[in-house]
């Protein structure tokens with residue numbers, strides 16, 4: 467739920483943004499509905515899924531991880547935030563988005579009246595790629611059934627894909643983020659909005675305004691006011 471104007475502006479200031487400029491136009495892209503492989507036998511519930519992820523050896527990343535990073539938040543959330551993969555801090559703590567980028571993600575969530583506990587946060591990969599390299603296609607494919615089952619269980623009203631890797635993997639596209647943002651995509655029946663990764667926003671603060679536009683677009687999808 468959107469907070470009071472004063473509070474919202476305080477969070478926007480924390481994000482380095484002063485003014486909210488609503489987007490007028492929303493284009494809708496066609497659906498993509500593939501689910502190739504399942505996250506283990508049957509349709510696991512949360513406990514089974516957690517156990518399957520914790521014990522996963524489907525790709526070589528299990529050899530170098532400290533622990534898996536399953537995801538965190540409200541398992542019945544309206545918002546699902548999907549990032550790339552755990553970094554060093556996430557690998558150490560077992561929770562997604564806990565480093566500097568995570569702090570900015572928290573600010574972004576606060577700006578739309580949400581918080582870490584009210585949304586569900588997950589990544590394309592549950593294990594950290596060594597030296598924070600990009601996920602391999604094989605690693606993303608191995609991990610995908612877990613994420614797909616998480617999405618099925620949460621049944622979010624909106625998915626926010628943060629960053630190139632998340633957007634490209636979820637939409638099976640090689641388009642740059644700049645081309646994928648500003649549009650409401652569909653992942654099966656779930657609307658999906660793309661925005662910049664908070665780590666990129668830390669390096670390029672001038673892009674925060676665009677990211678705010680993306681959050682506004684996603685909020686309008688959530689409230690059914692996107693046209």
Ligand code: URA
Pocket residue numbers: 549550551552553556561562563564567589629
């Ligand atoms: N970046 C991500 O994409 N995910 C994390 O969990 C942390 C940093």
